[in-house]
Amino acid sequence: MSATSGATISxxxxxxxxxxxxxxxxxxxxxxxxxxxxxxxLITLLGPSxxxxxxxxxxxxxxxxxxRGRIALDGRDLLALPPERRSTAMLFQNYSLFPHxxxxxxxxxxxxxxxxxxxxxxxxxxxxxxxxxxxELADRHPGxxxxxxxxxVALARxxxxxxxxxLLDEPFGALDQSLREEVQIELRKLQQSLGITTLVVTxxxxxxxxxxxxxxxxxxxxxxxxxxxxxxxxxxxxxxxAKFMGVENLVPVRLGARDGDRMRVAAGSLExxxxxxxxxxxxxSAILAVRADAVEIASPGEPGTVAARIAFATNxxxxxxxxxxxxxxxxxxxxxxxxxxxxxxxxSRVGVRLRGEACCLVTG
Amino acid sequence: MPLRPYLLLLPAxxxxxxxxxxxxxFMVVSFQTATPGTVLTHxxxxxxNYSAVIASPLARSTALATLRLAGLMTLLTALLGYxxxxxxxxxxxxxxxxxxxxxxxxxxLSGGVTRAYAWLIILGNxxxxxxxxxxxxxxxxxxxxxxxxxxxxxVHFLLPFFVLTLLAALKNIPLSLEESARNLxxxxxxxxxxxxxxxxxxxxxxxxxxxxxxxxxxxxxPELLGGGRVHMASNVIFETILTDFNLPRVxxxxxxxxxxxxxxxxxxxxxxxxxxxxxxxxxx
Ligand SMILES: Nc1ncnc2c1ncn2[C@@H]1O[C@H](COP(=O)(O)OP(=O)(O)OP(=O)(O)O)[C@@H](O)[C@H]1O
Ligand SMILES: [Mg+2]
Numbered sequence: 001m002s003a004t005s006g007a008t009i010s011x012x013x014x015x016x017x018x019x020x021x022x023x024x025x026x027x028x029x030x031x032x033x034x035x036x037x038x039x040x041x042l043i044t045l046l047g048p049s050x051x052x053x054x055x056x057x058x059x060x061x062x063x064x065x066x067x068r069g070r071i072a073l074d075g076r077d078l079l080a081l082p083p084e085r086r087s088t089a090m091l092f093q094n095y096s097l098f099p100h101x102x103x104x105x106x107x108x109x110x111x112x113x114x115x116x117x118x119x120x121x122x123x124x125x126x127x128x129x130x131x132x133x134x135x136e137l138a139d140r141h142p143g144x145x146x147x148x149x150x151x152x153v154a155l156a157r158x159x160x161x162x163x164x165x166x167l168l169d170e171p172f173g174a175l176d177q178s179l180r181e182e183v184q185i186e187l188r189k190l191q192q193s194l195g196i197t198t199l200v201v202t203x204x205x206x207x208x209x210x211x212x213x214x215x216x217x218x219x220x221x222x223x224x225x226x227x228x229x230x231x232x233x234x235x236x237x238x239x240x241x242a243k244f245m246g247v248e249n250l251v252p253v254r255l256g257a258r259d260g261d262r263m264r265v266a267a268g269s270l271e272x273x274x275x276x277x278x279x280x281x282x283x284x285s286a287i288l289a290v291r292a293d294a295v296e297i298a299s300p301g302e303p304g305t306v307a308a309r310i311a312f313a314t315n316x317x318x319x320x321x322x323x324x325x326x327x328x329x330x331x332x333x334x335x336x337x338x339x340x341x342x343x344x345x346x347x348s349r350v351g352v353r354l355r356g357e358a359c360c361l362v363t364g
Numbered sequence: 365m366p367l368r369p370y371l372l373l374l375p376a377x378x379x380x381x382x383x384x385x386x387x388x389x390f391m392v393v394s395f396q397t398a399t400p401g402t403v404l405t406h407x408x409x410x411x412x413n414y415s416a417v418i419a420s421p422l423a424r425s426t427a428l429a430t431l432r433l434a435g436l437m438t439l440l441t442a443l444l445g446y447x448x449x450x451x452x453x454x455x456x457x458x459x460x461x462x463x464x465x466x467x468x469x470x471x472x473l474s475g476g477v478t479r480a481y482a483w484l485i486i487l488g489n490x491x492x493x494x495x496x497x498x499x500x501x502x503x504x505x506x507x508x509x510x511x512x513x514x515x516x517x518x519v520h521f522l523l524p525f526f527v528l529t530l531l532a533a534l535k536n537i538p539l540s541l542e543e544s545a546r547n548l549x550x551x552x553x554x555x556x557x558x559x560x561x562x563x564x565x566x567x568x569x570x571x572x573x574x575x576x577x578x579x580x581x582x583x584x585x586p587e588l589l590g591g592g593r594v595h596m597a598s599n600v601i602f603e604t605i606l607t608d609f610n611l612p613r614v615x616x617x618x619x620x621x622x623x624x625x626x627x628x629x630x631x632x633x634x635x636x637x638x639x640x641x642x643x644x645x646x647x648x
Contacts, residue, residue: 061543061547062546062547063543082546082551083543083546083547084546084547084548084549084550084551085549088547089547089548090543090544090547092540092543092544094538094540096538096540096541096543096544098541098544098545098559099563100562100563109545109548109550109558110548110549113545113548113549113550113554114549157548158548161548161549
C-alpha cells in the first residue's frame with residue numbers, strides 16, 4: 001500500500017456542484033445541492049435512507065440526468081457528457097464484476113475501452129492488482145471470489161483507468177464489522193497516497209468520521225451541513241445533524257445574557273454558559289445539543305448543580321449510561337465513567353450540571 | 365405412505381405412456397413391410413425402408429432444404445427477435461414495452477390458419493403490398509407461393525417464442541453490469557458487444573434451439589404459403605402418405621428426419637459451450 005510508482009497516481013480534480021436538483025414525479029430526490037470538494041479530498045455524503053445520496057452520486061457518474069444545476073470537474077462541465085466520457089469511476093454496491101471475464105480481464109476492461117494498447121495495459125493492470133493486494137487472483141473468475149476480494153477487484157478496476165474522481169456507494173455495507181474497519185482504513189490510505197478526489201456514500205456516521213476530509217450531512221434532498229468531520233461532530237448547526245451525529249439530548253432552551261462569544265442559556269433550573277459558533281438562526285428557536293458525556297453527575301446538593309434522580313441505568317462497558325430526571329421534570333441522558341465501580345442505584349438522588357463548553361446551540 | 369407421491373404422478377405417467385406407446389408403434393412400423401392395398405403392415409423386421417429413404421433423391425433434397433430453410437428462419441428470427449427482447453428487457457418507456465409485447469401476444473392469440481391467410485392477403489401476387497406498389501407505379505414482387513412467403517410466415521410464428529425465451533435470459537443480466545461498463549468508458553454499442561451479448565449466449569442458444577425445432581417441424585405455412593413449391597420435411601411426409609400409401613416407408617422417413625433434427629439441435633447445444641468459452645477468451 002505504501003510504495004506507489006507513478007503508474008496509478010491520479011492528479012486529483014476539484015469537484016463543483018451548483019444548484020443541483022432532481023425530481024421523480026413529485027418526489028424531490030435532491031433539491032438545490034451545492035458543494036465543492038477540493039482536489040484529492042475525500043468527502044462522505046451522510047444521511048438517512050432516501051435522502052438522495054445515491055441520486056447525487058449517480059448524477060455525477062451520468063446515470064441520472066438532473067433537472068437543474070451544474071456539475072464540473074476542474075471547471076469542465078460534466079452534464080453534457082455521456083457516462084462513458086466522464087472519467088468518473090463508480091464502485092457499485094454489488095461490485096458488478098463481469099462474470100464472464102477473469103479478474104485481470106475485469107481490471108483491464110476500462111483500459112481496453114479507452115484504447116490503451118496491451119503492452120501499456122499489462123503493467124498498469126499488474127500495478128492496480130498489486131495496490132489492492134489481489135495479484136494472486138488475476139486468473140480467477142468473479143464467481144470464485146469472496147465478497148471482500150470482489151470488492152478489491154472492483155476497486156482495482158476503477159482505479160486502473162486513472163479516473164478524475166472515485167465514487168463509492170456504501171462500499172462497506174456488505175462486509176462484516178472487523179473486515180469493514182480494516183478495509184476502511186486501507187481505502188483511506190490508498191486514496192491519500194493516490195491523491196484521488198473521492199466521494200463516499202454512507203449512512204453510518206462512524207464511517208463518515210473515520211474516512212473523511214469533509215462530511216456532507218444530507219436531509220430530504222438537501223445538504224444540511226458540510227464541513228470537516230470534527231466540526232460536524234463538535235459543532236452541528238441543526239438539530240437534525242446533531243441527532244445524526246449521535247447527540248443524545250436536544251434540549252429546548254431560553255436564551256439569556258450574551259457575554260462576548262458566549263451566551264447564558266437555561267432550561268428550567270438547568271443553566272449553562274455556551275460558546276456561540278454561529279449567530280444565524282439560533283435567536284428565534286434555540287435548542288441545546290448536549291452529548292451524554294456533557295452532563296455531569298455530582299453528589300446531591302453540590303453547589304451549581306440541579307437536584308435530580310436516576311431514572312434508568314445501563315452498562316456501556318467502561319462507562320455507564322443513565323437517564324436522569326431533574327426535580328422540575330427535565331429528562332437527560334448522562335454518561336459517566338464507572339472507574340471500575342458498579343452502577344448508581346435506580347432512584348438515588350444526584351446533582352447534575354451541564355458542561356457548557358461541550359454543548360452547542362443548534363436550530364430546530 | 366411412500367406410495368402417495370407416485371399416486372400423484374399417475375396422470376402424468378399415463379399420458380406419457382400413451383405418447384411413448386404411439387412412438388414405439390411408429391418405430392416398430394418403420395421396420396415392417398406394407399401389405400399392398402391395405403393400411404396394414406407385417407414383419408419380418410427389415411432395414412429396407414431406411415435404405416430406400418436414404419437412397420431417395422426426394423428425401424435427401426428435402427432434408428437439405430429443411431435444414432437450410434430452418435437455419436435461415438432461425439437466423440432471421442434471432443436478428444429480428446434480439447432487439448425486440450432487448451427493448452422489452454431494458455426500455456424505460458412503458459408504452460414501447462407494452463406495444464412490443466402486445467404485438468407479440470397477438471400473434472399467439474390468432475390461429476395459424478388465420479394468420480397464414482392474413483399473410484396471403486398481404487403478400488399475395490395481388491395482395492395489399494403489391495397493390496400499394498402498383499399504386500406507386502413500382503414493379504410488383506412475388507412474396508407468396510414461394511420460399512420467401514414461407515420464411516416470412518414461419519419467422520412471424522417463431523418470433524414470440526424466441527423473444528419470450530431470450531427476454532428471461534436478458535432480464536437476468538443485472539443492469540448494474542451495463543452501467544459499470546459504461547462507467548469504465550464503453551459506449552452503448554460496446555457494452556452490448558462485450559457484456560450483454562456474451563452473457564446472453566446461453567439464453568440466445570435456448571431461444572434459437574426452440575425456434576430451430578419449430579422451424580424444422582413447420583407444416584402449415586409451407587403448405588399454405590408455399591404454393592406447392594416449398595418442400596419441408598413435414599409436408600413431404602404428409603404428401604408421401606397420400607401418394608404412396610406406404611406407412612412403413614413414411615415412418616422410416618419421419619424417423620430419419622427426427623434423428624437429423626436431434627443431431628442439429630445437439631450441435632447447437634455444443635456450440636453454446638464452445639462460444640461461451642471462446643468469447644471469454646476473446647474478451648481478455
Ligand atoms: N428511479 C427512481 N424513480 C423514482 N423515485 C426514485 C428513483 N430513484 C430514487 N428515487 C427516490 O428519490 C429519493 C432519493 O433516493 P436515493 O436512492 O438517492 O436515496 P439514498 O439516500 O441513496 O437512500 P439509501 O440510503 O436508502 O440508499 C427516494 O425518495 C427515492 O424513493
Ligand atoms: Mg442509496
